[in-house]
Amino acid sequence: MSKLRVESFTISLDGFGAGPDQDMDNPLGVGGTSLHGWALPTRTFQQKLFGSDSGETGVDDEFAARGFQNIGAWILGRNMFGPVRGPWPDESWRGWWGENPVYHVPVFVLTNHERAPLVMEGGTTFHFVTGGTAVALERAREAAEGKDVRLGGGVNVIQQYLRHRLIDEMHIAISPVLLGSGERLFEGVNLPALGYACVKHEASARATHLILSRQ
Incomplete structure (x- = not known):
């Protein structure tokens, strides 16, 4: 069976995976962008975000790149899709990433409010799942066709899957910020x-990378 993986999820030294008060100007919460100082300079992220072949290689890039290997579908919490709360007022919000998001595979968004699938450029289709975490995982695994499913977050969604011991592997980056x-x-x-242990750790100048696996 395919794995459910968390990749490149960054926390601060004091354990926060997102800052407070998420909004349009602060999609990761106030101060949250500072968590990703290790990721943004990498060749992987420069290519995924900006279509550039520049960027740094090395430890950080190796961990960033592994997050896109053998991924056939994603699962996101609604906050990771956008700042809109409650019933969808319309379908004008189409995600943080523009018309050609970074995913390029089916993405299953957990929500309490129905919305029709949203087809984007580059192979990404957002499917809005109202049946809960287990239904989202079932649908994502089916769509992944044997490849792994990447769980993008946010914090609450990862906690839900952790408590049900459904996450097989997590790459957590610890950023030296508070x-x-x-x-x-x-x-x-x-x-x-819950059966998780650290099976690998490696540090770069900008982050400490941990691999946690369910035993």
């Missing part, structure tokens, strides 16, 4: 009791 408040990734989550 946010002070926001959403703590492992708040109330007992990783050892």
